Amino acid sequence: MKKLIKRIIKTLLPRRIFVSLSRSRSQGGSDIFSSKPFLKRFVYSFLHDIFIYREDKLSEQKNAGCQILDVVKKIKVTDVCKYPYFYPYNPRIVKILGKATWPLVSITLDYANVLETDLVSLSEKISKNDDDFSHSVVDAISAIDLLRSKAIAFYSTKKDARSEKIVSYLDRMMSNRPESLDEALQKILFVNALQWDYGHRHIGLGRLDVILEPYYRSDIETGVLSRDGAFKMITDFVKILGADTFFKSGGLIGDTGQVILLSGTDRNGNYVENELTHIFLEVITELNVPDPKLILRVCDKTSDELWRKSVASISKGNGSPLMMNEPKVMRLMTDFGYEASDVVDFGTSACWEPLIIGKSFDQNNSVENINVLSPLNKIIQETEYSDYFSFEKAALSSISSEVERITNNSKEINFDKSPLMSIWTDGCIETLTDFAAGGAKYNYHGFLCSGMPNTVNSLLNIKRYVFDEKKISYDELKKALADNYVGYEYVRDLFLSNEFKFGLSALDVMAITTKIMNCLSDVVARTTINGHKAKLGFSSPAYLSMGKHTGASADGRHGGDPFSTHISPVSKEVGFAEIIDFASELDYSGNKINGNVVDFVLSKQFVKNVDKFIQILKTAFRKGVFEMQLNVLNYEQLVAAKKDPTLYPNLVVRIWGFSAYFNDLPDSYKDMLIQRALNSNE
């Protein structure tokens, strides 16, 4: 399929066309070429005006800013106008990069900067320079101006009040700070859409409650807006962002990276929880849509009311908000190397990997995910060991080698350019360096790994049953795994019966988990990506795809079955309390900060007792959980929905770091969620 698509593209290239298409190699090797959203997007483009860009056909005059101009010239406002806001996202635009160039994904602009930057002054100032970057920024600003002008021309022909308002907002857009919440939302949507048009993917939205608060407060104080009015505006805003989820999605529908962060500490050290914090949460709960999604920065000051509203949203099965332990994340980011004064602006690189909004070009989807289990399986088959100590040493060595292979392949990555991101990212204009070429202050890209719980349980079983108690021989172990436990069901039963499992704070379990984490961390600490140190996280979207390609493992897992999800139990015996204790005790210091999500499935019954549930969540974060996302699933409902999708058309569930409509998921994901719901014991 990939070759066919490439052949089609090559055929079309001689014409003057611009296609923007993104690729991600992060999701366990699954290539976005074969994903449904991409294929539909590509075919959709093919039937309309296709815009194709090939890097190697670029003439010297064509800088990245010119590309944006090309895109904008082809955008027909009639195709993209939405009400009540102008949102010029055109899903027909598909960008193709050269094989050696990686798209910019999982990025978040500081929309406060977007709202306040005077683009006209910036353009005048930077046009005095004579370098590629400056030309590119000037062209990008021209592109923004051109699109704005086209929109003004279109809306001016309409005679309704709303169109007149949009015209006035667009008229002021280039140089002026918005004068109202409505105008601020329009400006954010305009720039956001252009990022998608230009081929960026997984575009986060940042701390919108903090950013928009001055505009909201001003409107309320002057009496031009009521809370209800703001609720309606935010509802429209959210609906527009979520309207094109299908086309914006990565490997799975819903995986757009459109994350809004709520609450937390601001740059003055004050705790923020304002009306907009509540309004965003209320809107998402009421709409119960999978996109955009929310992340709540929690701390001791998070109010009971905010907790209640978050639980209300989670109870709907939305999985949103994901919760981040603000003080812990900030402290660990500072220890890693981010400046203490910057960490207050932490957001996420798409789903859960912390970065600094407005200052980070931290990428996480440009490197191969680490399959922790596979190297263990490999050494089991290769050599026999006489004692556990030698075996464990070999296992860790094998895991290290695998990580080294991946890190060695990731030392130099050629990223696409982005004058758009450069305009509003600190440091780029000052140093005349593109956002993706070192202009951003932070370039700490990251690795993600999958399969750690399965690996820990495998080692625990091998230690106990093969070496300590000698209940099975090493030969039986090898054969059981090689034969996918066929004829060796007794071995599998034995492995599954071990009461010591990942997620329990028992000494052996913690010791093995710590050794594996440190093993991975040590290798990553020795590498750089584009000359910068890298981060490591123990949550990954690749649990299903990696599991598919990994044989049976000594934790009792059959070959092809999914890996455990993030930091979550692999068995019913490890409950919510146990995994909280365990996750709180893990050491996330150094580079181990790139997303560490406790992922748990709860029953509706459990979360019904809201105040008690809030007490549990508060305590979990006080104990030291890094991040948490919760799926409230009903087994019977999921089974019924799989059998007859018409029964629950709006059923939303949580996948790796985002929410999605259950009916949109492939069967493999549906089955996995059904199994997790069946196993949930809370």
Added chain:
Amino acid sequence: MNSFNVTSVQRLCVNDGPGVRTTVFFKGCTLHCPWCCNPETRYSSPSYYDNNRNEPVCVRMSEDEIFDLLIRDKDYYADTGGVTFSGGEPLLQAFKLAPLLERLKRHGVSICFETSLYVPLEFIKMVDSFVDCYIVDVKVIDRPFLFKENIDFVNSIDFEANLTYLCKKIYFLRMVLIDTVTDTKENIEKFKKLAETHPDLQVEFLQYHSLGLTKAKRLGVEQPLFSPTKEDRLAEILGQFKNARYEKV
């Protein structure tokens, strides 16, 4: 130091009393309710699950071990939660429990007992000074399901006297509603009379569930399958108990 046969310790319980609780399930019971959701707790002496793994149904735990397990969850208890002792019949352990309860109270932990009250009043008095609240499981008023060997012992219990003694600390009276067993006209009327003699007590009805059957199967014992009360009968019953709540599994 005392030790106990514990079938399980469940953490983050939200239905076993006020707040978030950790519940300890002791082995041994004076009654023999055929719908019991914890059939492994019926007999005091250890027994095994009916599998090839000699898996015991309980663990012998010392007072220190139980205390350590309970105190680690203190952060979850906060101001409203604490520890609940259940089973089986936790008050059968009364003569051994006082030191543990006293220790928990010294650490500011609230204590609740889930009990049928089918124990001598003396047992209650041994622990009552440490207990903050009770959840009373009311069975079939006139015909509690008896453990055959204990028939005289149970017949000697003055249930109403126990209830009256404890009434100020009762968190709620709970009855599992089972079709044609506990939801009969006669039984509900008797329960109503009992509740009326203690009008301040909260009444809770629980929907019957068959989760005990899986455990009974693992134990290799027979357990009948009952049915929850029918909708119209449920509505009738709830109509008679104006302030009662109904909890479904």
